[in-house]
Structures are given as structure tokens and as C-alpha cells.
Amino acid sequence: MRKSTIGIVILSIILVGMIIPIGFSGQADSVVITYGETTYGNANYKNTVDTFFQNQANADLKNANSKVITASEVNKIASTITGKTYGSNQIFSSALVDLNDNAKLQVSVDKSKITTITGDMYLSALKSSGITSGHVYVTSPVTATGESALAGIMNSYEVATNVEIPETVKEAANNEIYTQAEVVQNSNVSSEKVSKLVDDVKETVKEENVTDHQTIVNIINNYTVVNNINITNSDIENLANAILQIQNAQGDKNNYESQVSDILNNTTGSDSANDFLSGIFG
Numbered sequence: 001m002r003k004s005t006i007g008i009v010i011l012s013i014i015l016v017g018m019i020i021p022i023g024f025s026g027q028a029d030s031v032v033i034t035y036g037e038t039t040y041g042n043a044n045y046k047n048t049v050d051t052f053f054q055n056q057a058n059a060d061l062k063n064a065n066s067k068v069i070t071a072s073e074v075n076k077i078a079s080t081i082t083g084k085t086y087g088s089n090q091i092f093s094s095a096l097v098d099l100n101d102n103a104k105l106q107v108s109v110d111k112s113k114i115t116t117i118t119g120d121m122y123l124s125a126l127k128s129s130g131i132t133s134g135h136v137y138v139t140s141p142v143t144a145t146g147e148s149a150l151a152g153i154m155n156s157y158e159v160a161t162n163v164e165i166p167e168t169v170k171e172a173a174n175n176e177i178y179t180q181a182e183v184v185q186n187s188n189v190s191s192e193k194v195s196k197l198v199d200d201v202k203e204t205v206k207e208e209n210v211t212d213h214q215t216i217v218n219i220i221n222n223y224t225v226v227n228n229i230n231i232t233n234s235d236i237e238n239l240a241n242a243i244l245q246i247q248n249a250q251g252d253k254n255n256y257e258s259q260v261s262d263i264l265n266n267t268t269g270s271d272s273a274n275d276f277l278s279g280i281f282g
Contacts, residue, residue, distance in 0.1 A: 031057070031064040031098055036091035036140070040068045045092070045141035052110055052139045053096045064096070093140040110139035117181065120195035125177035128202070128246050129169060129253075166252035172245045179242040183235045194231075197223055198239065205247050216240040216247075 033053065039045040050061055071088040093114070105126060107119040122136065180198060184191045200223050201216065210216055217240045224231060231239075 031059045033064050033066040033096045035068050035094045037068055037070045037088050038091045039094055039141050048141040049094045049139055053137055056108060057096055057098055057137050092142055092144050096137040098135040106135045108137045113140040113143055114138055115143055118191045120192050121177055121180050124195045124198050125173050128176050129173040165256055168249040168252045172249040175245055176242045179238050183231055186235055187231045189229055189231060193229055197229055201243055205243055211247060213240055213244055216243055
């Protein structure tokens with residue numbers, strides 16, 4: 001059985017994100033912040049978060065777009081993962097994305113505050129969602145497991161294009177990072193090694209178009225031997241299930257990207273948006 005503490009971790013991971021404004025067209029000053037509800041309602045907390053973003057991203061926060069993630073939004077996701085209910089005093093972590101920095105996807109985590117989820121874990125899940133560009137910064141005013149931009153980034157595409165991302169894609173990305181967090185807690189393997197393992201296996205599965213669970217288990221086993229990674233058979237099974245779910249969602253992700261492309265191609269003056277989105281969809 002998956003541990004409730006991992007449920008809290010993954011809940012944190014999928015909640016906080018960035019919302020691209022409707023009509024986004026790749027402007028030069030596209031900086032977006034998402035605040036946890038608890039942080040936004042406390043002036044000292046918000047100032048702590050803003051100071052981190054200002055120092056790390058060197059961004060003009062006054063002109064940044066922003067959104068507050070509420071407990072009700074958190075609980076919609078929690079109901080399908082942990083079944084827990086969270087109050088408005090429990091939503092801390094915040095994220096900033098710099099959409100100008102879109103050569104490749106980067107995630108910078110405030111390790112003094114975010115204690116469980118690493119940048120590598122965020123990167124792996126975001127790439128599974130088709131996100132490959134932008135610079136994400138994650139922090140919290142108090143010690144927290146870590147709240148990611150994953151759900152917010154997905155939401156941002158839905159807002160910008162008025163096309164809903166398939167639930168299969170969302171669920172696959174959420175389950176991937178959930179499973180990674182669980183493996184890290186269950187083993188003595190670092191989160192970096194787990195993320196690298198998942199990325200290597202995903203790439204092999206995608207290249208070989210593997211859709212068989214046992215074959216994915218064998219691929220994972222091969223990588224663990226080559227890289228001297230020791231994880232339990234249960235963890236291997238869970239990783240195989242998560243990676244198979246990602247593989248099975250590829251068709252829905254491709255259909256979604258096609259719809260977005262059609263919308264942008266039929267929108268006057270959308271060249272810059274087209275250029276930007278062509279970079280962030282993987």
C-alpha cells in the first residue's frame with residue numbers, strides 16, 4: 001500500500017503552477033507567479049517568496065501575471081490521490097516561471113525550504129506532460145515537501161488555447177512523479193538516480209514503442225543492474241505501471257498537440273505564439 005506521507009508529497013507536487021494569460025503570444029516580459037493560498041494571505045510569507053523570486057529569477061514582479069492556488073483546487077486533486085482534505089492554512093509553496101527563457105526546460109528549487117521533491121523529479125514529470133521549455137522556480141515561506149508547477153502548466157495551456165488537456169495525460173504525469181517520490185522514500189537511492197532511471201526507461205520504451213508491462217519491468221531491471229541501483233521488486237512494478245501509463249497516453253497527448261497547433265495556425269497574428277509553443281511541446 002502506498003504510504004499516506006507520499007500522498008502528501010505528490011499532492012504538493014501537482015498543485016502550484018503558472019497560468020499563461022489568455023491570448024499569450026510569447027511577449028518579452030512573460031513572467032508568471034503562482035502563490036499558495038496560505039502564502040498569499042500572509043504578508044510576511046508573500047514577501048519571503050517574492051524576495052526569493054526576485055533574487056533568483058531577477059524578474060520584474062510588479063509586471064508579472066499571477067494566480068492564487070486555493071485549498072479547494074488542491075482538494076479536487078487530493079480526492080483522486082490521497083482522499084485527504086486540506087484547509088486554506090495548508091497551501092504554502094509557490095512557483096515562478098520565466099517563459100522568455102525557453103531554450104530548454106529548467107527547474108530551480110529552494111532546497112532550504114523544499115525538502116522532498118527535487119528539480120530532477122519536476123523535470124521528469126513535466127517532460128511527460130510535453131513541456132520542454134521555460135525556467136521554473138519553486139519555493140515556500142516555510143519548510144514544505146514541495147509544490148510544483150505541473151498542474152498549473154497544464155491549466156495554462158487550457159486557458160491559452162481553450163483546449164482541454166486529456167485526463168489520461170494529466171493522470172499519467174501525476175502518477176509518474178507520485179511513484180518516483182514513493183521509490184525515493186522506500187529505498188536508499190537518491191531522487192536524482194531515480195529520476196535518471198525513469199528518464200532512461202521512458203526514452204527506451206518510447207523509442208521501441210513498448211506496450212507490455214513485463215517488457216518494461218525487464219527494461220527497468222536492466223537499467224538498475226547497469227547503474228547499480230537497488231530498489232525493491234514492488235517499486236519496479238510500480239514504476240513499470242507508471243511508465244506504461246505514460247506510454248499509453250502518448251496518443252491522447254499527440255491529439256491534444258494537434259488541436260493546439262490547428263488553433264494557432266488559424267489565429268491571425270499568432271506567429272510568435274506558434275514559435276513559442278513549438279518549443280514547449282515535446
